[in-house]
Amino acid sequence: MAKADRARAKRGSAPEPAPAPLTPVPGRVADPVPGDLDRLIHERMRLGIVSALAVNDSLSFNELKELMHTTDGNLSVHARKLEEAKYVTCTKTFEGRVPHTQYTLTPLGRAALGRYLDHMEALIRATRER
Numbered sequence: 001m002a003k004a005d006r007a008r009a010k011r012g013s014a015p016e017p018a019p020a021p022l023t024p025v026p027g028r029v030a031d032p033v034p035g036d037l038d039r040l041i042h043e044r045m046r047l048g049i050v051s052a053l054a055v056n057d058s059l060s061f062n063e064l065k066e067l068m069h070t071t072d073g074n075l076s077v078h079a080r081k082l083e084e085a086k087y088v089t090c091t092k093t094f095e096g097r098v099p100h101t102q103y104t105l106t107p108l109g110r111a112a113l114g115r116y117l118d119h120m121e122a123l124i125r126a127t128r129e130r
Contacts, residue, residue, distance in 0.1 A: 040085055041116045045070065045078040050087060050113045053105035061101040079103060087112055 041047055048068050052059060059067070065075050082088040087109030091102045105113075 037119055038112055038116045040081065040087070041112060043078070045074065046082055047116075049075075049078060049082060049103070050105060050109055053088060053103060054110060054113055058102050058104040061103070064103060082109065085109075085112075 041050055045068060049064060052064060052067050061072075061075065061079075064079070065072065068075060079088065079090065083090050085108075086106055089104045089106055091104070093100050093102070
């Protein structure tokens with residue numbers, strides 16, 4: 001039993017009712033169900049990466065690292081997950097002897113981000129309409 005529920009029980013008041021589940025609005029394309037979010041994009045770092053790439057033709061590893069305020073290892077892990085899902089492409093070249101990694105959002109990644117944003121907007125609308 002939660003602390004607030006125990007306090008209410010001592011006072012003899014009933015627990016607060018749980019909020020009603022979101023209900024679909026007629027005429028909407030999809031019901032906004034929070035659990036249906038694209039979990040791959042929903043993670044903060046990956047959402048930041050695809051969002052940054054959506055407004056830039058491409059970004060280098062160092063540019064993304066600076067934008068996201070993260071470490072090499074953290075960016076590498078999240079970028080690799082997006083690459084494995086074919087949401088981003090990674091191009092590795094050398095400038096002299098220095099490796100240069102460039103990331104680009106794929107059409108599949110752009111479509112996934114669009115679906116994710118549509119879903120979030122539907123959730124926001126449904127929540128505000130309550």
